Structures are given as C-alpha cells and as structure tokens.
Amino acid sequence: MSGTVPKIRLRGLRKAFGSKQVLDGVDLDVMPGSSMVILGGSGSGKSVTIKCILGLITPDSGTVEIDGRDVLSMSAREREAVLDRTGMLFQNGALFDSLPVWENVCFKLLAQKRITRAQARDKAAEALADVGLDAAVGDLSPAELSGGMQKRVALARAIASEPDIIFFDEPTTGLDPIMGAVIDGLIVDCVQRLGATAVTITHDMASARRIGDTAAMIHHGRIVWTGPAETLGETGNPLVDQFARGEREGPIAMELRR
C-alpha cells in the first residue's frame, strides 16, 4: 500500500429501495494499489455499494470520495472524467451481443477516440492474449463463447483501457473451480501489472483469498469487519468466520431462523 489518502473512501453511504434499507451507513477505505474483497450474503448490498461508487445508483446520503474528491458533488463532466479511469467486470460479463468480441474489448478506447478501428483490432488481440485467448476469438460473437471465455473477454474489456480502479462483481460465479482459479489468477496478474486499485465482491472464499489482500464484510447494509484477506475464517468476528467457513450454525443462521 502506498500513500495516505484512500483511493476510494465511503462514508455513511445509505440507500433504500422502497421500504428496504439496502445500505445503512457504509464506511469503507480502499487504499491505492490494494486489492479489497467485499464479502456478504445475497442481498447484503455489495453490488449496490459498487454501483454507488460507479455512479450507476445515486445514494440517498453519504459521500463517495475517489482520490480525496467527493464524486457525488462533482459536475457530470468531472464525474465522467473520474469514471473514465475505472473499469468494471460485471457478474454475467455484460458483453454487447450486437458487437464482435474485438469491438467489445476496445469499446471504451473507441468511445474515447483514443484509437482508430484499425488499431482497435490489434489492441484487442493484445488484450485477449493477456487473458489467455487467441486473437481469432476477436472475430466471434459473444454468444459463440463459453461462460469462462465470456468472463475472460469481459476481463479483457475491463483492463483494455488500463484503468486506475477496477471493480469485479462476482468474477467466478457460475464457473467450475479450475476456471475460477484461472480467472482469479488473471485478475491478480492484470491488477499487479497495471498497478491498479481493485475492489472485488464475491461469495467465493477461495477466490477472496486468492484475489484480495484486504477484505471487508458487509452485513445488513453496514461494514461489520475489515482486515487482511488471509485471516478470513479466523478473524474472531463470528459473522465473518461463519460466512467464511460456510457454517449453518452461527449468528447469520440464527437471524434467518427468526
């Protein structure tokens, strides 16, 4: 970790959908160059937290700071400039099925007019090689790819613009354990090579330990624990330890029974 100003700082983030309070005062710091894993059960607010940071959802209250600047109080143009430096790997890939793979991979670079369409094919081939795919995959449609290949293409798209911050939303969901490990390895390699700050949300403990150097647990819309990812399962926090070990008995199960 380097620097004292967090790359991402969330304070008192609250968001409700109707009567359901999804985020209830999320406080979180992600330091520059670190890889933070956010854990939590389904519906605990992990994805909403990331979407609030990315500006896809507007929180009801609280602050989202990137490099010490509150993005919620920025003008649309300033916020766009900040978002231009981020990448996102969606849970289901979210590849554009109307475009070939190479255009998906270089979509942001083409949108920002940083490269021409001719250059984009070469750039896409490089990015695909980075995630272990052949350049010929670039001419296929996303619908022609397996789930693992789609994830890799989505990863190539997320890193092609060389962002400062990369978000990964359940990157190994729906993949077999070996492909999950491959994707995790690629994520770690890409993040280290770019020197980026990474935020990953996952249910997969093996993935969390492989990807993260720090971890945070969100429960009932609040961060209840943060600490080193390697201590997951032995944190001393009953919520985190139960979740990390996948045990039926514990404070989370007891709440479900009520």
Added chain:
Amino acid sequence: MNASSLLARPLDGLAALGRAALDLCRTAGAVTLFALEAISHAVRPPFHPRLFLRAFIEVAYFSLPVVGLTAVFTGMVLALQSYSGFSRFGAEGAVANVVVISITRELGPVLAGLMVSGRIGAAFAAEIGTMRVTDQIDALTTLSTDPVKYLVTPRLLAATLAMPLLVLVADVLGVMGGYLIATLKLGFSGPTYLKSTLDFLQAIDVVSGLAKAAVFGFIVALMGTWCGYTSRGGAQGVGGATTTAVVSSSILILALDYVLTEVFFAR
C-alpha cells in the same frame, strides 16, 4: 357495516382513479424528458453514424415487405369496397379518387405506423430491455458511453426519417393495388384510372401523410426505446416492455392521427 366503511368504498375507487391519473402524468412527464434528452444528443457530439445507419436500414429496408404488402392489399380492398358501395348510387367513377386520397392521407401512414410498431417498436423494446436486465446498459456507462446517446438517439432519428420514405413507397403500392383491381376486375380503363388519380391528388394529401409518417416513426421509436430502457425483472419484464411498447405506440398513433388530421384539414 357502519357508515364510515360504506363511505370508504366510493372514496377508495376515487383514490385509485387519482393514483392512476397521477401515474399517467408522471409517466408522460418522464417520457417527455427522456425524448428531450435523446433529441438533445442529436446535436451534441460524439455522434454514432454507424448505429444510425444500422437502425435506418432496419426500419426502412427490412420493414419494406410487410409495409408494402399491407399497402397493396389495402389498396385492392379499398377499390373493391368503394366500387361496391358507390355503385349503389352510380358513383363508380369516384373509385380512383377515394383510393388515392384514403391511401395518401390516412391508410398509408396509419397502417405503416401500426406495422412498424409491431415490427420495430417491439424489436427496440426487446433489444434494449434485454440489455437493461443483463447489465449491458450499466456496462455502457462504465465504458464512457451515454446509454441514451448510444441506444436511443440513433433509433429515434432513424425511425423519424425512414418512416416517410416507407410511407411514400406504401402510397405508390397502395394506389397500384387499387389500380390492379380496378383495371383487371372492375373493368376500368388503365389510363383513365391513372389520370383520374393524378388529377384528383393534391400536394397536401401526400405532404400531410409524410408528416404523419415522421411523427408516427418518432412515436414508435420513442415508446420502443423508453419501454426497453425502463424494463425491469428479467424475461417477464422484457416481455411486458415489448407488449407495452406496441400497445402504447399503436394507441398514440391512432390518437395523433386524429390530432394531425385536425391540424392539416380542419376548416
């Protein structure tokens, strides 16, 4: 049952009516803002000519068979019906006039609008709705691309500009349908039928039809993209959005047809 519960029932009905009216106003306002945002992107770079061209070809070229067939058969039916009706009082000679004025002023734009609504409005809603529920629209935002500019503006412009061309073709084919029935079945002379058609036709008949077509194209694309853009809840949500897009644009086409007819022809 006490007096207060008896009083509550009609008030409940009134409250439901009020809520429905408020929902309608809210939706109308939201659709209007959505349309204004999409239009504003048409004059602000960056532009997406590739997407515009693809949508234009989809609307203008691939809708041609269905719109053309509709126009031909409508012209044929119109000639038959007007002949059988007008022959009751010896006005068979007006068949050509009735066919051309009905096709150019009303049936061409309205039927083309309804056909395009079923074909293009539904496709826009389904495609954009699927993008919404599979996070592709959120992905656009994270990839430095405004989703409205990328998905909505090219489709709105394409449909608005393509529909008049489609209706122009429909006008010609509709008149041709009437001509075929009149000459091959009803015994009209070909040159006389055509002369009667051209003599009776005025520029305002065609222009009003083309203006209606542009408005209907805009409505079809607007409702298709709006319903898709705001769809929620997976496959069922996308199905609902598609249905709503077709039904709402069809109703709006019929309602606006009356309004535009008043504007052009009311004395």
